[in-house]
Amino acid sequence: MGRQTPERKNTIEVYDQPLTGEAGIDFDVIEGFFFAYRDFISDPDAILEKSGFGRAHHRVVHFVNREPGMTVADLLDTLKITKQSLARVLKQLVDSGYIRQVAGPEDRRQRKLYPTRAGRELALALAEPQQQRIARAFDGMTAEDRKAVKRFLIGMQNTRDE
Amino acid sequence: MGRQTPERKNTIEVYDQPLTGEAGIDFDVIEGFFFAYRDFISDPDAILEKSGFGRAHHRVVHFVNREPGMTVADLLDTLKITKQSLARVLKQLVDSGYIRQVAGPEDRRQRKLYPTRAGRELALALAEPQQQRIARAFDGMTAEDRKAVKRFLIGMQNTRDE
DNA sequence: AAAAATATGTCAACAATGCTGACATATTTT
């Protein structure tokens, strides 16, 4: 590994050598993940702006479409945010007619969440440019490679329970 | 593709069928990316909390370590944020002794950025748990697979220039 | 039936990190 001796610039020691992968760190993955994710969410961001919504709304619309009938508690557990934080965006989505809340048939304290037609269309519209991006990234990759990518994404996540 | 007929719940039509990959969308990648990224940044978040810093500080410390001597303009271009937004976190990092600013030797209007010893150590400490996570995700993967992941991360990014 | 627990909602305040607009200073280029 490199020496990386600190240099003195104006009487204070600083490092003028780049921090590289020599330290055993996959900086290309760390940075690739940052840039990729940033660009990945910029697509739906542009669409959401027109409706006056943000990323938080996107997540709610997405998961409610993925699992219609999920409860508020389910959603909080998925998003890992507080109910007060969710309440703001959820209220706006309900008021705007993208999501409906229905009292649970067994437990009537629950509020089961469903997308309206507009809600489903919004979810699809938001997913579309993201899918385009994924398709482009997958272009020219073997089925094996794509599997590796999906395995990677799962492997990067926290293990359930704990 | 599925019928996905809207149901009526309390006189308003809603969808009670999950939105699945039938629509030609890789939801496993979309969601995998979301969960993976969230968990990925939670590791350094925990470390930063002790110093009273946030994610924005992390990014600055990271890139200044990766490219010591970069100017403020370089950093703004990399992060794609406004100078006012950068100013807040950069000032705190300079005041706390993690980063030093040196007037450019050719163009003295520039402020070249360098990490101090503490700044380099912080960058390494923040990268460490992320590297652990990457290593775990890569565990059991072939060199071919890992290459695919890196290609994917690049493919997901916006093309330069434009 | 009464008490406790649960699911959800709401009010209020605050923090981090983006943004825009305006203006100041030092330095370099024209």
Add this chain to the structure above:
DNA sequence: AAAATATGTCAGCATTGTTGACATATTTTT
């Protein structure tokens, strides 16, 4: 000398996260 550039700073605002406290409806437990 004037214009352009690199940076800094002040002020205000938006989004989205947080805590804490308390209210309501409903279900479960005692």
